[in-house]
Amino acid sequence: MNTRLTTKQRLQIPRHKMPKQEASIRAANFSEVNLGYTEQLALREASRCLNCRDPRCLRGCPVGVNIPKFLNLLAHGKMAEAAQSLLRDNALPAVTGRVCPQDIQCEANCVLAGKGASVSIGNLERFVADWASSHREQLPAIKISAKGKPVAIVGSGPAGLTAAGELTHLGYSVTLFEALHKPGRVLSYGIPEFRLPKKNVAQEIERLRVTGVTIECNVVIGRTYTLPELQKQFAAVFIANGSGLPMFMNIPGENLKGVYSANEYLTRINLMGAHQFPRSRTPVINGVRVAVIGGGNVAMDAVRIARRMGASDAMIVYRRSRSEMAARAEEVHHAEAEGVKLQLLTAPLEIFGDERRWVTGLKCQRMQIGEPDASGRARPEPIPGSEFILPCDVVVVAIGARANPLLTATCPELKLNRQGNILVDENGMTSLPGIFAGGDIVRGAATVILAMGDGKRAAKAIDRYLQNQPAKATA
Amino acid sequence: MNKVISRRQLSPNITRLDVLAPRIAEIRRPGQFVIVCLTEDSERIPLTIADSNPASGTITLVIQAVGHSTLELTALEPGAFICAVTGPLGHPTELPASGNALCIGGGVGAAVVHPIAQGLHRRGVRVTSIIGARTREQIIFEAELRQFGNLIIYTDDGSHGRRGYVTTPMPELLANNTWDVVYAVGPGLMMQAVAELTRPAKIRTIVSLNPVMIDGTGMCGGCRVSVGGETKFACVDGPEFDGHQVDFRELLDRLTIYHTFEESAHRAPSGHCDKKISIPNEPK
Numbered sequence: 001m002n003t004r005l006t007t008k009q010r011l012q013i014p015r016h017k018m019p020k021q022e023a024s025i026r027a028a029n030f031s032e033v034n035l036g037y038t039e040q041l042a043l044r045e046a047s048r049c050l051n052c053r054d055p056r057c058l059r060g061c062p063v064g065v066n067i068p069k070f071l072n073l074l075a076h077g078k079m080a081e082a083a084q085s086l087l088r089d090n091a092l093p094a095v096t097g098r099v100c101p102q103d104i105q106c107e108a109n110c111v112l113a114g115k116g117a118s119v120s121i122g123n124l125e126r127f128v129a130d131w132a133s134s135h136r137e138q139l140p141a142i143k144i145s146a147k148g149k150p151v152a153i154v155g156s157g158p159a160g161l162t163a164a165g166e167l168t169h170l171g172y173s174v175t176l177f178e179a180l181h182k183p184g185r186v187l188s189y190g191i192p193e194f195r196l197p198k199k200n201v202a203q204e205i206e207r208l209r210v211t212g213v214t215i216e217c218n219v220v221i222g223r224t225y226t227l228p229e230l231q232k233q234f235a236a237v238f239i240a241n242g243s244g245l246p247m248f249m250n251i252p253g254e255n256l257k258g259v260y261s262a263n264e265y266l267t268r269i270n271l272m273g274a275h276q277f278p279r280s281r282t283p284v285i286n287g288v289r290v291a292v293i294g295g296g297n298v299a300m301d302a303v304r305i306a307r308r309m310g311a312s313d314a315m316i317v318y319r320r321s322r323s324e325m326a327a328r329a330e331e332v333h334h335a336e337a338e339g340v341k342l343q344l345l346t347a348p349l350e351i352f353g354d355e356r357r358w359v360t361g362l363k364c365q366r367m368q369i370g371e372p373d374a375s376g377r378a379r380p381e382p383i384p385g386s387e388f389i390l391p392c393d394v395v396v397v398a399i400g401a402r403a404n405p406l407l408t409a410t411c412p413e414l415k416l417n418r419q420g421n422i423l424v425d426e427n428g429m430t431s432l433p434g435i436f437a438g439g440d441i442v443r444g445a446a447t448v449i450l451a452m453g454d455g456k457r458a459a460k461a462i463d464r465y466l467q468n469q470p471a472k473a474t475a
Numbered sequence: 476m477n478k479v480i481s482r483r484q485l486s487p488n489i490t491r492l493d494v495l496a497p498r499i500a501e502i503r504r505p506g507q508f509v510i511v512c513l514t515e516d517s518e519r520i521p522l523t524i525a526d527s528n529p530a531s532g533t534i535t536l537v538i539q540a541v542g543h544s545t546l547e548l549t550a551l552e553p554g555a556f557i558c559a560v561t562g563p564l565g566h567p568t569e570l571p572a573s574g575n576a577l578c579i580g581g582g583v584g585a586a587v588v589h590p591i592a593q594g595l596h597r598r599g600v601r602v603t604s605i606i607g608a609r610t611r612e613q614i615i616f617e618a619e620l621r622q623f624g625n626l627i628i629y630t631d632d633g634s635h636g637r638r639g640y641v642t643t644p645m646p647e648l649l650a651n652n653t654w655d656v657v658y659a660v661g662p663g664l665m666m667q668a669v670a671e672l673t674r675p676a677k678i679r680t681i682v683s684l685n686p687v688m689i690d691g692t693g694m695c696g697g698c699r700v701s702v703g704g705e706t707k708f709a710c711v712d713g714p715e716f717d718g719h720q721v722d723f724r725e726l727l728d729r730l731t732i733y734h735t736f737e738e739s740a741h742r743a744p745s746g747h748c749d750k751k752i753s754i755p756n757e758p759k
Contacts, residue, residue, distance in 0.1 A: 179692050181512050181559035218561040220692055224498055246696040255725055257732045264695035281518040281544050283736035357728050404693050
C-alpha cells in the first residue's frame with residue numbers, strides 16, 4: 001500500500017504511539033499495559049522507515065535482526081514474509097518487542113531519531129511476532145531438524161532459548177535443562193504479566209519445541225546431574241543458568257517478616273500466581289505501603305505489582321537520581337502514571353519492625369550527588385542530619401543478584417571471576433573446551449537482549465567448534 | 476511428572492509416599508531434600524528424602540499434613556502423578572567415619588533423621604536414636620530406626636516408650652557417654668533445646684532446618700536463616716547447620732509468615748486474605 005511514498009512523504013508521517021490501557025484502569029489489573037498496534041497502524045508506522053543505504057539501526061541490535069528487511073516487507077503488507085525474516089533472526093521476537101530497551105539500542109541509532117522521532121522498531125517487532133503466532137497456518141511448516149550432534153543447554157531463559165533456536169536451525173539435537181517446573185526463567189518468574197504476557201512466552205517456547213528442541217524441566221544441573229556428567233553425554237554444553245542468589249543490603253532488619261528479595265516477590269506472583277491466592281496455592285504478603293529498593297527494571301516490575309496488588313503507597317527508594325536509574329524509560333513513565341512514587345536520592349539505613357517482627361518502616365537518609373564513582377555514575381553522598389522514617393509494611397530489595405554457585409561448585413576446573421561469574425573468551429567458550437556460557441552467569445545482572453545476543457553468538461561458536469571436532473565417540 | 480507408587484498412613488496426620496524418581500533415588504545422600512510441586516498452580520515445598528530404593532527407582536517422602544499443600548499431597552493415591560519432584564537439593568549430611576552418634580527426631584523429624592542414622596550405620600558409626608511424639612499413634616519410623624542401633628522412645632503422655640520429651644534422657648546420656656556428634660531434627664523449639672543441652676560440653680550438634688522455600692536453588696532467598704550472625708540460604712548453604720550457631724528465634728518467627736494464609740486456605744475458597752488475623756508469638 002505504501003510502496004510509492006517519497007522520502008519527503010515518509011518524513012511527514014508522525015510516529016505512531018502505542019495504544020495502551022489507561023493508567024487508572026491498568027493500575028488495578030494484571031493485563032498487558034500496551035495493547036499493540038492495529039494492522040493499519042503497523043503498516044503506516046513501518047512505512048516511516050527510509051530504507052537507509054547504510055542502516056545504522058542494525059548495529060544497535062545485540063541479536064542482529066535485519067530490521068530494514070522486515071520493516072520493508074511489513075510496509076508492503078507482506079506479513080508472512082516479514083514474520084519469516086524476523087523469526088529467522090530472532091527466536092523470541094514477541095519477548096524482545098516488548099522488553100528490549102529499544103530507546104538506547106536500535107531506535108537510538110535510527111536516522112530519524114535525529115530528525116524528531118525514530119521508527120517504532122520495538123512496537124513493530126511485537127506486531128509482527130504476534131501476527132506470526134496467530135497466523136501459523138500462513139507460515140511455512142517448520143522443518144524438524146536432522147538429528148545432529150547432541151548439545152545440552154543449561155537454563156531455559158533468554159540466552160538458552162535463543163541458543164536452542166539457533167542450534168536447532170543449524171541441525172543440532174538440542175536438550176534444554178530447566179531447574180524450575182516451567183521454562184522461561186526470567187521471562188516466566190521475573191517479568192510480570194502486564195509487561196510480558198505469559199501466553200506470549202508460552203507461544204515462543206512452543207515454537208521452539210515444534211522445531212525439535214527438547215525441554216527437561218525439574219533438572220538442576222549441579223545437583224541432579226553434574227557438568228562432567230553432561231559432558232559425557234553431549235558434544236557441547238552451553239551454560240545459561242542465569243544469576244542466582246539475590247543480594248541484600250546487610251542493614252539491620254532484613255530478616256523481618258515482610259522483607260522480600262525481588263526474586264522471591266516476583267516469583268511468588270509471576271510464576272506461582274500468588275495474586276490469585278487461594279486459587280493458586282502460593283501466598284504473598286499484601287502490603288498497604290510497599291517500599292521497593294532499587295532503580296532497575298526489576299525494581300519497577302516489583303513496585304508496579306505492589307500497586308496492582310492494592311498498595312495505596314507503592315514507592316521506589318533509590319539512592320541516586322532519576323537520570324541514573326537503570327530501568328527502561330518507558331517503565332518509569334508507566335509506573336509514575338500508575339501512581340508509583342519515587343523516593344530518589346534516598347538510601348535505606350535500617351528496617352524497623354513491631355514486637356511481632358513484622359515490618360513497620362524503613363529508616364532512610366537523603367543523598368546528594370557527588371563525584372562520579374568507578375561505574376562512571378555520580379556517587380551519592382549522604383546529607384548529614386537528613387534521616388527520616390518511611391512507614392511501610394512490605395520491603396522489597398531489588399539491588400541485584402550474585403552468581404549462583406550450584407553448578408560451578410560441581411566443576412572446580414571451570415574458571416570464574418572473583419564474583420563467581422564464569423569466565424569466557426570472545427566466542428563465549430569457558431576455560432573447558434566444548435563448554436560455553438552466556439547471559440547473567442557470565443555478565444552478572446544484565447538485560448534479556450544481551451543474554452539473547454550471548455546465546456546467538458555461543459550457538460555460532462558451538463557450531464564452529466563442533467565442525468572442527470572429529471566425530472566424538474560419545475556423541 | 477512423578478508417579479506415586481505407594482501410600483501408607485503412618486499416623487493420623489503423617490503419610491508416607493513412595494514416589495518414582497529414579498535419578499534422585501540413585502544419587503541422593505543423607506540430609507538432602509527435594510522440592511515438590513503437585514500441580515502447576517501448587518506451592519513448591521521442600522521435603523527431606525527419608526529413604527530411597529535405587530532398584531525400584533523410588534524415593535520416600537514423609538509428609539505431615541499441616542497446610543493446604545501438604546493436605547493435598549497426603550491425599551494422593553498410588554498411580555497419581557506429581558507435577559514436579561526436583562533434586563536432590565542441599566548439602567548432604569556431614570557424617571563422621573567412626574565413633575558414637577546420637578540421632579534425635581521429634582515428631583515427623585523421626586523420618587528426617589532416618590537417612591542420617593542409615594548413613595551413619597552404613598559407615599560403621601555407632602548410632603543411638605531418640606524419637607518422640609505426643610502419643611503412641613504419632614510415633615513413626617520405629618522399626619526402621621531400630622535396625623541402626625539402640626532406639627529410645629518418648630511420648631508426652633507415656634502411651635508408648637517412656638513418658639517425657641526427646642530431651643528428657645539427654646542429660647544422663649550426655650553425662651555417661653562420649654558423643655562425637657549429635658543430630659537433631661524436629662520442631663524448632665526441640666532442636667533449640669537439644670542444642671542448648673549439648674552446648675556446655677561443646678558436642679558438635681547438627682540441626683536440619685525447614686524454612687519456607689520456593690525454588691530450592693538459591694534464587695529466592697526466602698529461606699534465609701541467621702547462622703553465627705551471618706545470613707545463610709538454607710537451600711544452598713544448608714539445610715543442615717551447626718545448632719549452636721543458629722538463631723532459632725528468627726527461624727521460628729519466619730515460619731509464621733504465612734500462617735494466616737494457611738488458615739484462610741482451609742476456610743474459604745475465594746477472596747483475599749486479611750493480614751490482621753493474629754499471629755501466635757510462640758509457634759508449636
